[in-house]
Amino acid sequence: MKQPFKQSILTWILTGAVVGAIVLAGAGTFVARAADPIKIGFGMALTGGLSANGKPALLALQIWKDDINKKGGLLGRPVELVFYDDQTNPATVPGIYSKLLDVDKVDLVTSGYGTNLIAPLMPIAMERKLLIMGIFGLANNEKYKYPNYFQISPNGPEPETSTALGFFELAARQNPKPQTVAIVGADAEYPQNALVGARELIKKFGFKTVYDKTYPPSTTDYTPIVRAIKATNPDIVFVASYPPDSVGMLRAAHEVGLQPKLFGGGMVGLMFTSIMTSMGPMLNGVVNYDFWAPEPTFLGIAGVKEFLKEYQARAEKAGVDPLGYYLPPYSYATGQVLAQAIEATKGLDQQKLADYIRATEFNTIVGKVKFGKNGEWAKGRTLMVQFQKIQGTGIDQFRGPGKKVVLYPDEFKSGNIIYPYSAAKN
Numbered sequence: 001m002k003q004p005f006k007q008s009i010l011t012w013i014l015t016g017a018v019v020g021a022i023v024l025a026g027a028g029t030f031v032a033r034a035a036d037p038i039k040i041g042f043g044m045a046l047t048g049g050l051s052a053n054g055k056p057a058l059l060a061l062q063i064w065k066d067d068i069n070k071k072g073g074l075l076g077r078p079v080e081l082v083f084y085d086d087q088t089n090p091a092t093v094p095g096i097y098s099k100l101l102d103v104d105k106v107d108l109v110t111s112g113y114g115t116n117l118i119a120p121l122m123p124i125a126m127e128r129k130l131l132i133m134g135i136f137g138l139a140n141n142e143k144y145k146y147p148n149y150f151q152i153s154p155n156g157p158e159p160e161t162s163t164a165l166g167f168f169e170l171a172a173r174q175n176p177k178p179q180t181v182a183i184v185g186a187d188a189e190y191p192q193n194a195l196v197g198a199r200e201l202i203k204k205f206g207f208k209t210v211y212d213k214t215y216p217p218s219t220t221d222y223t224p225i226v227r228a229i230k231a232t233n234p235d236i237v238f239v240a241s242y243p244p245d246s247v248g249m250l251r252a253a254h255e256v257g258l259q260p261k262l263f264g265g266g267m268v269g270l271m272f273t274s275i276m277t278s279m280g281p282m283l284n285g286v287v288n289y290d291f292w293a294p295e296p297t298f299l300g301i302a303g304v305k306e307f308l309k310e311y312q313a314r315a316e317k318a319g320v321d322p323l324g325y326y327l328p329p330y331s332y333a334t335g336q337v338l339a340q341a342i343e344a345t346k347g348l349d350q351q352k353l354a355d356y357i358r359a360t361e362f363n364t365i366v367g368k369v370k371f372g373k374n375g376e377w378a379k380g381r382t383l384m385v386q387f388q389k390i391q392g393t394g395i396d397q398f399r400g401p402g403k404k405v406v407l408y409p410d411e412f413k414s415g416n417i418i419y420p421y422s423a424a425k426n
Contacts, residue, residue, distance in 0.1 A: 035078070038073070043086035045087070048089060082106050097121060115139075119140060122140060134151040135327075139193040147358070150337070150358075166383070171235075178207070182234035183238045246267040265288060298412075
């Protein structure tokens with residue numbers, strides 16, 4: 001009778017050991033899963049025409065990721081960014097996001113930078129019922145009205161007119177009021193949207209259109225276009241362009257002596273540090289949209305000085321836009337919105353996150369952000385700035401206030417317009 005008893009004891013010991021091993025193994029699996037990273041995926045313009053902004057946008061998101069992980073991550077898990085170069089080519093976008101979702105198995109996605117790169121993502125997001133954070137797209141959701149899309153740029157509830165509104169409102173305030181307008185832009189998604197808004201505002205403010213044409217995105221010689229505009233002798237010239245053509249149009253304007261009373265409006269790229277330092281005094285007098293300026297109103301927002309200090313230290317080593325005054329604060333804020341939503345909903349459910357983002361006002365380094373109609377900001381904050389008194393091409397003059405004066409909206413105004421354009425140009 002003693003031998004079976006010993007075997008029984010041994011059986012219990014062995015059974016207990018096996019059960020214990022299974023429990024421990026299970027616990028190990030649980031710990032590993034809890035520590036699995038939260039993957040956030042996106043394409044980004046790291047080469048091509050929009051890379052001067054795509055690379056700083058990426059750096060800002062990397063700083064956000066590092067800040068989050070230093071605090072223990074989200075839901076007790078580290079955050080990992082998974083990204084690919086979209087080459088500023090919309091045709092790459094479907095393949096990139098299919099790989100992110102089906103191969104890399106990311107938990108969440110954001111868009112890349114810019115209207116043209118967000119456009120091909122929208123059908124994918126809708127088909128898969130994804131939460132999508134848009135990074136600086138203009139009116140991408142006006143035709144879709146997809147409820148789970150949110151745009152971090154402060155265009156406001158009427159995005160098509162947002163880029164041009166302050167420009168034409170400032171024009172209408174001048175005395176005597178200018179009368180004639182020329183509008184021009186590339187035949188691409190963003191410029192087309194901006195030109196639609198410009199046409200609405202021309203009617204609203206009672207201006208007369210004397211020139212309204214587009215040019216192919218592949219254009220390299222802008223002199224014939226500017227000569228044709230000059231021949232119509234417009235009081236106002238509104239340009240909707242991407243960085244390469246913004247530079248080309250401005251150089252051509254100086255070359256042919258184009259001198260309307262007001263020039264600029266929707267020229268992407270003029271706020272890039274590399275373009276500001278290469279164009280120098282050629283920028284003087286241009287009135288253009290912007291989203292951020294180194295003026296006291298913006299520098300006083302909690303967290304932005306600390307972010308810019310870190311960004312500028314890293315940007316120098318990374319060889320990207322050394323100031324980071326245009327897109328980077330908003331790119332970082334994109335991460336802040338996602339983080340606050342994830343922590344509040346205690347999960348990664350796409351629909352729960354979208355519902356929370358739609359209903360909530362967020363505190364970010366660009367101020368309070370509340371989304372409204374079609375995922376745009378409930379209240380717009382697109383600035384109109386004027387380049388003034390730029391001398392030479394030194395970067396230090398752009399670090400502080402005074403060179404990019406905020407004219408609009410009135411609550412952010414930091415100086416007065418120099419009018420007409422020729423007075424500021426010289």
